[in-house]
Amino acid sequence: MLLFGRKRLLAVLGSCTVLLFLTPTQCASSSPDSLNQSYKTVQPLELTPKLSLQLKLHAFLLWSSVGFLMPLGVLLIRITSNVKSTNSIKILFYSHVASQIVAVILATAGAVLSISNFENAFNNTHQRIGLVLYGFIWLQPLIGFLRPDRGVKFRSVWYLAHWLLGIGICVVGVANVYIGIHTYHERTGRSVRPWTVLLTVEVSAMAFVYLFQDRWNHVVRQQQEAAALGDDDEQSEEHAYPANDHKEVVP
Known part of the structure; x- marks a missing residue:
């Protein structure tokens, strides 16, 4: 139980660290060029029917990938830890x-759609997190396919790395979906x-099931x-007060 607690703590700290480094701060450079660039990023977006469809498709692909299928x-x-049947496992x-x-396929499709149709200056939090997230999404299945056999000494290290990376991708991915929704608004x-x-x-439902x-x-x-x-107590009482199986003798 302590090991799982440490794993969760490491996963949360790792996710927070990624968000901390990728989030632009108030003390960033305030040169005229940077201010002008920041001003452009908050300009209202003129939605054409084509762009609206592309944005919705991008959002659906990334939600279904990192927001649903990966968790x-x-x-x-x-669940396999609570199942005893080999076939079920x-x-x-x-x-x-x-x-x-x-x-991974859906996330790749979302990345291709973003690169080919959207402005990718990577000057906002959503795009920066997305770029790093794509790299880890493509790295995770590679680590999964390189799974060592049971009993190998390296197996525990592989398991910890695969588990932490998977949890980190889910946490950061869901956070970036929220950021993307806010950016769209x-x-x-x-x-x-x-x-x-x-x-x-x-x-919330997935987090509840996980816990x-x-x-x-x-x-x-x-x-x-x-x-x-309870069974031991009943047996102790039976030994202390044995049932009288003999018939009473009437004089």
Whole structure:
């Protein structure tokens, strides 16, 4: 349990560090050129029907990739720790692999769409995080396919790296989806509240399932121990007060 606590702490710290370094600060250069560039980034975006469709498609591809399929893959592989059937474990494992492969394909399609159709000056938080995120998204499946066999000494190091990178991609990816929604609202002035609420509900549900999986074994173990303790108490009472099987003799 302590090991999982440290892993979560490292994942959160790593994600926060990425966001900290990628987020532009107030003390950045304030030269006229930079101010003019910043002014341009907040100018209202003139949405043509084609651009509107491309933005919606980009948002859908990235949400379905880092906002849904990748967290779903994490949940699928995590459920295997509570499953005893070998066939069920195989199904969950291959479902995990399939969901991550599809997620990488969708993220790649979103990257191609962004590079070929949008302005990519990388002068805002959303684009900077997205660029770094794409690199890690393509690195993660490579690490996954290089999985060492069980029993190999390097296996624990590989597991920790694969787990931390996967959690980091999910956390930073979801954060960048929020940032992208906010950026869309700033550039277009259109309401994004329904999408923000839906994304929050989905992320909250997945986070609950993820944390619940960690405690499920503990809950089951406590119930088994309580049941075993109850059986021991009943057996102790039977030994202390044995039933009288002999018939009473009437004089």
